[in-house]
Amino acid sequence: MAGIKDVAAEAGVSVATVSRVLNGHPSVSPEARARVLAAVDTLGYRPNAVARSLRTDQTRALGLVISDVLNPYFTELARAVEEEARALGYSVVFGNADERPDLQDHHVRTLLDRRIDGLLVSPTDGGSPLMLDAARAGTPMVFVDRWIPGVDVPVVRSDGRAAVRDLVAHLHGLGHRRLAIIAGPAATTTGRERVEAFREALAAYGLDLPDARIGQGDFQAGSGRRVTERFLESPEPPDAVFAADNLMALGALDAIRARGMRVPDDIALAAFDDIPWFVHTDPPITAVAQPTGELGRAAVRALVDRIEGRHPESVTLPARLVVRRSCGEPAPA
Amino acid sequence: MAGIKDVAAEAGVSVATVSRVLNGHPSVSPEARARVLAAVDTLGYRPNAVARSLRTDQTRALGLVISDVLNPYFTELARAVEEEARALGYSVVFGNADERPDLQDHHVRTLLDRRIDGLLVSPTDGGSPLMLDAARAGTPMVFVDRWIPGVDVPVVRSDGRAAVRDLVAHLHGLGHRRLAIIAGPAATTTGRERVEAFREALAAYGLDLPDARIGQGDFQAGSGRRVTERFLESPEPPDAVFAADNLMALGALDAIRARGMRVPDDIALAAFDDIPWFVHTDPPITAVAQPTGELGRAAVRALVDRIEGRHPESVTLPARLVVRRSCGEPAPA
DNA sequence: TGAACCCGTGGAATCGATTACACGGACGAT
DNA sequence: ATCGTCCGTGTAATCGATTCCACGGGTTCA
Numbered sequence: 001m002a003g004i005k006d007v008a009a010e011a012g013v014s015v016a017t018v019s020r021v022l023n024g025h026p027s028v029s030p031e032a033r034a035r036v037l038a039a040v041d042t043l044g045y046r047p048n049a050v051a052r053s054l055r056t057d058q059t060r061a062l063g064l065v066i067s068d069v070l071n072p073y074f075t076e077l078a079r080a081v082e083e084e085a086r087a088l089g090y091s092v093v094f095g096n097a098d099e100r101p102d103l104q105d106h107h108v109r110t111l112l113d114r115r116i117d118g119l120l121v122s123p124t125d126g127g128s129p130l131m132l133d134a135a136r137a138g139t140p141m142v143f144v145d146r147w148i149p150g151v152d153v154p155v156v157r158s159d160g161r162a163a164v165r166d167l168v169a170h171l172h173g174l175g176h177r178r179l180a181i182i183a184g185p186a187a188t189t190t191g192r193e194r195v196e197a198f199r200e201a202l203a204a205y206g207l208d209l210p211d212a213r214i215g216q217g218d219f220q221a222g223s224g225r226r227v228t229e230r231f232l233e234s235p236e237p238p239d240a241v242f243a244a245d246n247l248m249a250l251g252a253l254d255a256i257r258a259r260g261m262r263v264p265d266d267i268a269l270a271a272f273d274d275i276p277w278f279v280h281t282d283p284p285i286t287a288v289a290q291p292t293g294e295l296g297r298a299a300v301r302a303l304v305d306r307i308e309g310r311h312p313e314s315v316t317l318p319a320r321l322v323v324r325r326s327c328g329e330p331a332p333a
Numbered sequence: 334m335a336g337i338k339d340v341a342a343e344a345g346v347s348v349a350t351v352s353r354v355l356n357g358h359p360s361v362s363p364e365a366r367a368r369v370l371a372a373v374d375t376l377g378y379r380p381n382a383v384a385r386s387l388r389t390d391q392t393r394a395l396g397l398v399i400s401d402v403l404n405p406y407f408t409e410l411a412r413a414v415e416e417e418a419r420a421l422g423y424s425v426v427f428g429n430a431d432e433r434p435d436l437q438d439h440h441v442r443t444l445l446d447r448r449i450d451g452l453l454v455s456p457t458d459g460g461s462p463l464m465l466d467a468a469r470a471g472t473p474m475v476f477v478d479r480w481i482p483g484v485d486v487p488v489v490r491s492d493g494r495a496a497v498r499d500l501v502a503h504l505h506g507l508g509h510r511r512l513a514i515i516a517g518p519a520a521t522t523t524g525r526e527r528v529e530a531f532r533e534a535l536a537a538y539g540l541d542l543p544d545a546r547i548g549q550g551d552f553q554a555g556s557g558r559r560v561t562e563r564f565l566e567s568p569e570p571p572d573a574v575f576a577a578d579n580l581m582a583l584g585a586l587d588a589i590r591a592r593g594m595r596v597p598d599d600i601a602l603a604a605f606d607d608i609p610w611f612v613h614t615d616p617p618i619t620a621v622a623q624p625t626g627e628l629g630r631a632a633v634r635a636l637v638d639r640i641e642g643r644h645p646e647s648v649t650l651p652a653r654l655v656v657r658r659s660c661g662e663p664a665p666a
Numbered sequence: 667t668g669a670a671c672c673c674g675t676g677g678a679a680t681c682g683a684t685t686a687c688a689c690g691g692a693c694g695a696t
Numbered sequence: 697a698t699c700g701t702c703c704g705t706g707t708a709a710t711c712g713a714t715t716c717c718a719c720g721g722g723t724t725c726a
Binding site: 336337338348349351352353355356358380381382383384385386387388389 | 711712713714715
């Protein structure tokens with residue numbers, strides 16, 4: 001593959017001049033520029049990004065470590081991240097943690113070794129030493145969706161509190177009183193927060209959330225199924241179930257169907273995270289929708305700000321309730 | 334960040350010795366090795382992958398350009414690719430083409446600039462000059478799922494012919510005679526092949542596939558909806574629709590529901606590509622399932638073979654029919 | 667005892683770019 | 697006419713690793 005030296009030889013100039021032309025440096029004569037450009041063209045030369053990165057100490061690549069690629073929420077997030085990054089001249093290197101801290105660590109390490117300019121993480125757990133060290137060492141970093149308390153890293157996330165209140169109002173209005181939640185892992189912020197928001201919203205209606213109606217899930221479908229089965233077998237089963245993410249909602253739907261019960265007639269179901277598929281399930285599922293795309297874009301902007309030496313603030317965007325038919329009421333529209 | 338020189342100084346040896354220890358080169362004395370390892374540890378040294386890549390001319394990274402991240406089929410493929418690559422000591426840099434040739438080109442170019450060791454592509458179109466040049470120039474490359482005819486690049490894909498025959502038999506057995514297909518873009522191999530397989534299978538039953546029952550889609554949900562609407566409005570609407578991918582099937586389901594019709598009572602529906610969600614739709618959708626994970630893994634193995642100088646064969650794995658309820662018969666199990 | 671060899675080690679070249687510095691020539695000001 | 701500036705250009709150092717080559721010292725074998 002042709003290198004900068006070949007271009008220089010072909011154009012009859014020095015490598016310095018070639019480099020200047022390629023980087024838009026002003027002091028190059030029009031003739032030299034033309035000859036270099038011609039040489040680049042005939043040789044089909046493309047600068048070696050590896051060499052450039054070594055010299056300039058920047059790769060123009062961002063790392064994105066997501067918790068689970070099979071989760072449509074993260075998939076949509078990843079897509080938005082890549083789009084915004086591309087618009088700003090960065091590539092994105094993805095790592096899929098599969099909700100496993102060890103895998104998350106592996107990816108963080110690899111990305112750091114590759115000297116990506118910045119890291120976007122949606123942490124699976126409380127944070128490994130590796131990640132905390134990286135943050136302290138000044139690696140530009142931004143948390144998205146989930147975060148780790150006590151670490152000085154900007155967070156881009158959405159606040160579901162108001163939407164969860166709306167959801168509880170909706171359920172209450174439809175006559176549901178025994179509300180249950182399938183929670184996410186306590187090691188994640190989203191796992192804890194959604195339970196808290198739910199509990200607070202219930203309290204406003206004088207309802208409480210006994211332990212028997214908090215099921216411990218792990219953000220994957222299987223756990224949603226298991227937790228729901230337990231709910232249904234309990235002496236006083238809930239009349240509405242709120243799943244803290246979309247995959248667990250799916251598992252819940254499964255479990256409910258398996259017992260021959262119907263949504264929403266026999267039990268109501270709602271989910272955190274809205275995804276295109278919820279329109280197509282039977283019945284369509286009522287969900288708390290995050291502004292996923294905007295979250296991804298804001299996260300990239302914040303990260304690039306940090307990379308370029310600015311000090312971005314954390315961003316919190318509101319989520320909103322999307323009412324469909326899984327809680328009992330026909331969709332308004 | 335500490336470099337190899339710092340380690341050398343700390344350990345009281347030369348950089349050459351440090352490098353030898355790090356790369357497991359045999360001729361290093363146990364004492365030197367121990368001192369280097371200790372120094373690495375106290376300094377928290379991690380080799381700079383960029384510098385290493387420049388010198389060794391290999392990045393131990395694979396590029397994966399997929400057609401659409403939002404399509405669960407590709408998401409699962411990507412996951413399998415990353416897993417196998419990781420097992421073989423490679424990272425994966427993803428690019429999402431979003432079914433757009435220009436984006437596909439952008440990603441191929443960027444990946445090539447970054448000097449990835451090999452490229453995995455599921456081409457959106459017939460192949461840009463860029464990609465064809467790269468293939469000719471000897472960049473290790475493997476096509477997965479879709480491919481470009483006439484290019485000397487191994488292909489890892491699945492053959493749906495038999496499964497489509499099974500599907501047609503299934504539909505025929507249930508009394509369906511006016512079968513229609515929502516096809517993928519003619520620029521893709523999968524777009525063309527699935528129509529051909531369908532047509533051949535129909536011929537075996539003396540059925541034909543008139544143009545009126547071939548709808549042109551683009552592998553995305555919107556097109557599935559539009560094509561299905563046209564089918565339903567036609568004077569003699571089909572009694573079964575086969576969508577050439579999962580997203581278009583979803584669009585079809587939408588369109589059918591919107592007209593107040595029911596699957597499978599009023600019309601049968603089947604899809605190419607099986608995805609977890611098909612179990613949860615109403616009704617569960619009968620689909621041709623590809624061995625997606627195995628496809629991804631085989632593709633990585635083939636690519637790594639090429640990278641290491643071997644000459645892997647193309648791989649074709651069979652797809653199989655998964656019968657659910659969307660064509661009329663209760664699921665057997 | 668001396669030649670041949672092996673082993674562990676360090677010095678220095680190298681990968682392909684960017685960029686500080688120096689230099690020669692043209693031009694303007696005095 | 698002389699001096700200082702500025703502009704376009706080239707030479708060479710540099711980024712952080714890997715690796716070829718040479719070297720010194722200890723073995724082994726004749």
